[in-house]
Amino acid sequence: MQAVLGIDIGGTSIKAGLFSPEGELLEERKIPTPALVNAEAFAIVTDGLTLLLAAHENTPEDVIACGLDIPGPVADDGKVGFLPNIQLDPDGLVAAISAAFPNASIAFVNDANAAALGELWAGVAHGVSSFVLIALGTGVGAGVVVNGRLVAGAFGAGGEIGHITVNPNETETCGCGRHGCLEQYASAKGIVRLYLEECEHRGVTPVHVEHATDTLSVFRALAKGDECAKIAVDQMCEYLAQAMSQVSCVVDPAMYLIGGGVAGSFATFAPELRRRFQAHALPTCKDVAIEAASLGNQAAMYGCAYEALELRKRSQAGK
Amino acid sequence: MQAVLGIDIGGTSIKAGLFSPEGELLEERKIPTPALVNAEAFAIVTDGLTLLLAAHENTPEDVIACGLDIPGPVADDGKVGFLPNIQLDPDGLVAAISAAFPNASIAFVNDANAAALGELWAGVAHGVSSFVLIALGTGVGAGVVVNGRLVAGAFGAGGEIGHITVNPNETETCGCGRHGCLEQYASAKGIVRLYLEECEHRGVTPVHVEHATDTLSVFRALAKGDECAKIAVDQMCEYLAQAMSQVSCVVDPAMYLIGGGVAGSFATFAPELRRRFQAHALPTCKDVAIEAASLGNQAAMYGCAYEALELRKRSQAGK
The missing domain is CATH 3.30.420.40 (ATPase, nucleotide binding domain)
Structure with missing residues (x-):
């Protein structure tokens, strides 16, 4: 067997x-x-x-x-x-x-690439030959699937969309040494930072956040009508939508899937993200689907198994 | 036969x-x-x-x-x-x-996709499974090849990198209805515009340009030491390098090829383009090759023939 x-x-x-x-x-x-x-x-x-x-x-x-x-x-x-x-x-x-x-x-x-392949094999992207899974977690990564195959990249940087520059005026330095990368705003750390900065800017006392990546407290505050949380999440959606509109000009996927830890709050920010993507995208690719990933933290385990299986098929086919 | x-x-x-x-x-x-x-x-x-x-x-x-x-x-x-x-x-x-x-x-x-496939079949990208051909002509298009296959896109917008936003502060409208697209600066029309604007800005009489896309006169002026032409071409390289650094964060190609009418002046602007790409790129993908395309205006003719041949192979393989 x-x-x-x-x-x-x-x-x-x-x-x-x-x-x-x-x-x-x-x-x-x-x-x-x-x-x-x-x-x-x-x-x-x-x-x-x-x-x-x-x-x-x-x-x-x-x-x-x-x-x-x-x-x-x-x-x-x-x-x-x-x-x-x-x-x-x-x-x-x-x-x-x-x-x-x-x-x-x-x-x-x-890991982000594996998560994309997992969704392709056994998740919501089953049968979709072109899509991008965006993992919003500690960092921001993505798995790009085109023509049914992963885009790993010549130097392994395929899907490194967390390092698309979205704010050239940023003064803080990203982990990659550059400035204004998507990851600085749309990662868990980025969302918490945007929230705390907005509170400080307004002179408002923030809700208690457990740690630097505790987005759950920010989304809870948003649900209770916290104005600073709303501005932080809108800002996150704005930068993410800008980056997605650039990605669509390169690979023009049929679908975006939002995964990673932050995806637990997808239902909360999805309408804003979709609205802002529509505003930024090239008209041709406005109608792309933007959905939640389906396999949670099992996605990558599925996906790496799938890639090994595909590698076997390709080597058997002599390609 | x-x-x-x-x-x-x-x-x-x-x-x-x-x-x-x-x-x-x-x-x-x-x-x-x-x-x-x-x-x-x-x-x-x-x-x-x-x-x-x-x-x-x-x-x-x-x-x-x-x-x-x-x-x-x-x-x-x-x-x-x-x-x-x-x-x-x-x-x-x-x-x-x-x-x-x-x-x-x-x-x-x-057309830009066909040019990329032409270079893959019979040009300088022969045997390169992952590269992006950027056609700088009347507009700016690109053909993205990944895993040896073209990325046409779910809505046909694969490689539409001319519509990557590089200058959100632009007031002039792009043909797509948005603002600050790469095409507004790196197309033949864009380069001529940047030159004329710089001359006006400095109160300098520009060299005679034959028409709105006459980049040849701009590059000739540059060769003779025209300061405004230098600034215009540097600006073009800056925006192109920014867009290429975003493209590398998505598909991370092994090679960029510059084609289209403007590529006739590639040798003139290549050092500046490479220098600015190095400055903007994610460190992982800094060492990508940036070269001139090799098949000139025959590239697309080669490439569409190749794609039809590949389509035949794929349908014979039952894929």
């Missing part, structure tokens, strides 16, 4: 999904791990996966594809770029997985 | 190229036509093509693919959008070509 694995790689654990080749999630399991940099750590991963497989009467030989979702750039040729947030030896991990699961095609996929 | 046709459709003539399936141009022929809106006009096209084929001992049955390059939007599904500059009945033309060349796959392709 053929099996497919999708693995979210984190700093202190992996989250592994066992799938059928048709995209049915059979089980999800969290496996605590040390940093994935040596044989000992790799063995914890492969042993954990083997146990997961055995629980479903799968042997290691049954695994035909294994996707690895990582928080960093992966180029068109599958090469992993610099990973600021986790410790990982990608070549070592691939060697260990290859040895443990000899029939598996293995693919690394960037 | 299999034959492939690539046809540029203009307002008063077509330019037809007869190609081998391997991409060798056997002959190019201009055929004057009335507006392509009725059976009489379609017959002039098919008769002219049949004569071209006969000159190379090809029968109408030998034509396996026929590409049609048009100045307007073509969506992912091949549907032709509004054409502001020519009169054309696309369905009628396809029916006539199908009847005359029964074995041909037929594809419409937008």
Whole structure:
């Protein structure tokens, strides 16, 4: 019985999904791990996966594809770029997985890209050959799918729309070293910052925010009629709509999906976002659908499994 | 002997190229036509093509693919959008070509998109699976190629980078009805306008320009040390570099190719364009190649032929 694995790689654990080749999630399991940099750590991963497989009467030989979702750039040729947030030896991990699961095609996929592919395989974008998933979370990333395939990018920067410049007059510096990137306004941190700045500007006491990315408190305040929260969220929608209108001039997708942590409040800001997109977009592409993503935090696990499966198909087709 | 046709459709003539399936141009022929809106006009096209084929001992049955390059939007599904500059009945033309060349796959392709595919098939982008051709001419268009395939767009607006907003403070209106589009500065008309405005601003008499798109006179003035021409061309490079840095955040190509009429002066402005791109780009994608396109005004003829051939391959593969 053929099996497919999708693995979210984190700093202190992996989250592994066992799938059928048709995209049915059979089980999800969290496996605590040390940093994935040596044989000992790799063995914890492969042993954990083997146990997961055995629980479903799968042997290691049954695994035909294994996707690895990582928080960093992966180029068109599958090469992993610099990973600021986790410790990982990608070549070592691939060697260990290859040895443990000899029939598996293995693919690394960037997290936002993986989320897009997950929606394509088993979510709301199923059957949609051209769409952009925008993940609004700690940062702002996107997965761009065109002609049914991911746009990873020559240098792994495909879908890095969080770094589209939307405000050249910004004085604060973005994590990338530039100024006025979308991520500075539409990430969780950006939304909280816009809110606190507006409160300060008006001399109003803000509602209590738990931490720098606590958008939930801002959206709760908005629901209660907080004027500063409204202005902050409108501003976020304005910058996001501007960036989306630029994206449409490049790849002209049929659909935008909003995912990531902030998407929990999608229903609240969707009307404003749609209105502002209509105002900015090139008339030709005004009617694009703007919807919520559907797979939540499982999307990337689905998506990296799918990409590994597609890689297998492409190599079998000799392409 | 299999034959492939690539046809540029203009307002008063077509330019037809007869190609081998391997991409060798056997002959190019201009055929004057009335507006392509009725059976009489379609017959002039098919008769002219049949004569071209006969000159190379090809029968109408030998034509396996026929590409049609048009100045307007073509969506992912091949549907032709509004054409502001020519009169054309696309369905009628396809029916006539199908009847005359029964074995041909037929594809419409937008002109900038066709130019990109031409460079992929037989030009400097041969073997490059991800690149963006930017056509600087009367307007600014682009052809985006990703994973070896064209990004036509869900609404036919793929590669419409001429309508990326680069100057939100612009007061003049772009042809699209919006303000501050790249096309307002980096088209032939835009460059001439920037030059004349700078002369007026400084109270300097400009060199004689023949017409609103006569960039040649501006670049000649630049070569002679004209300060206003230098400022105008630098400004053009600045806006183009800004837009390219946004494009890289979406599709992250391996290469940019500059084509269109203005590309004749590429060597003059390339160093400035590269310098400004480096200054604006996300660090990850700074090292992208920025080069001149290689096929001149034949590129689109090559490219639409190629797309029709690829369409045939895809439909034979059952995709």
